Amino acid sequence: xxESHGCKEAKVRCSHDYTHKEVGTCRCAGFAGCHAYRxxxxxxxxxxxxxxxxxxxxxxxxxxxxxxxxLLAARIFNxxxxxxxxxxxxxxxxxxMNCSPSLVLRSDPTTxxxxxxxxxxxxxxxxxxxxxxxxxxxxxxxxxxxxVRVDLESAxxxxxxxxxxxxxxxxxxxxD
Numbered sequence: 001x002x003e004s005h006g007c008k009e010a011k012v013r014c015s016h017d018y019t020h021k022e023v024g025t026c027r028c029a030g031f032a033g034c035h036a037y038r039x040x041x042x043x044x045x046x047x048x049x050x051x052x053x054x055x056x057x058x059x060x061x062x063x064x065x066x067x068x069x070x071l072l073a074a075r076i077f078n079x080x081x082x083x084x085x086x087x088x089x090x091x092x093x094x095x096x097m098n099c100s101p102s103l104v105l106r107s108d109p110t111t112x113x114x115x116x117x118x119x120x121x122x123x124x125x126x127x128x129x130x131x132x133x134x135x136x137x138x139x140x141x142x143x144x145x146x147x148v149r150v151d152l153e154s155a156x157x158x159x160x161x162x163x164x165x166x167x168x169x170x171x172x173x174x175x176d
Contacts, residue, residue, distance in 0.1 A: 047121050051128050062133050064155035068148040072133070075140045112170035127164035134158035 054060050059076050061069030073079070104111050116123060134157065137143040143158065152158045162168045 042121055044121075044124075047124050047128075050125050054125070054129055055132060060129060060133065062130060062155075062157065065133075065148075065151040065157055068137060068142070068151040068157075069133075071142055071145065071148060072137060072140060075142060076136075107173065109170050109173040112173055113166050116166040116170065123164045127162060130157055130163060 059073050061073060063069075105115055106112075134143070134152075137148060137158065142148050160168075
């Protein structure tokens with residue numbers, strides 16, 4: 001529901017250090033404390049409207065599932081695909097940085113829960129659209145395609161994980 005460009009409150013939301021086995025000790029990640037819509041009051045009606053607008057498109061892909069998204073687009077639009085075009089070729093630069101915000105969010109439960117609080121409406125939209133994506137994979141016969149399964153399993157999509165529930169995402173960081 002927005003971004004933090006020009007947001008004076010975009011800063012680190014926690015004050016502790018954490019240790020990650022690959023990068024050592026880092027400060028917590030920063031994320032937006034306000035959004036482009038910070039002067040608006042957003043509620044569940046905005047979530048439902050966003051979902052309605054997204055569902056009105058013939059195709060919406062999921063960034064975390066590039067191969068599944070490409071195959072679904074090809075099926076929906078009756079396109080011929082080449083396997084070489086479906087390979088994930090762009091690696092995340094953020095995840096390779098020492099103490100990257102993305103790495104901290106995936107490693108530190110306190111920061112993960114703070115992000116869920118800050119982006120509570122966004123995660124609901126993602127969860128609903130991710131389920132719509134999974135249903136389209138099922139109805140087009142792609143859900144069991146081995147290439148699709150690799151994407152879905154690596155991102156934990158189309159399964160039991162509820163991406164709008166912080167316990168499903170952050171809870172696993174709080175247990176051994």
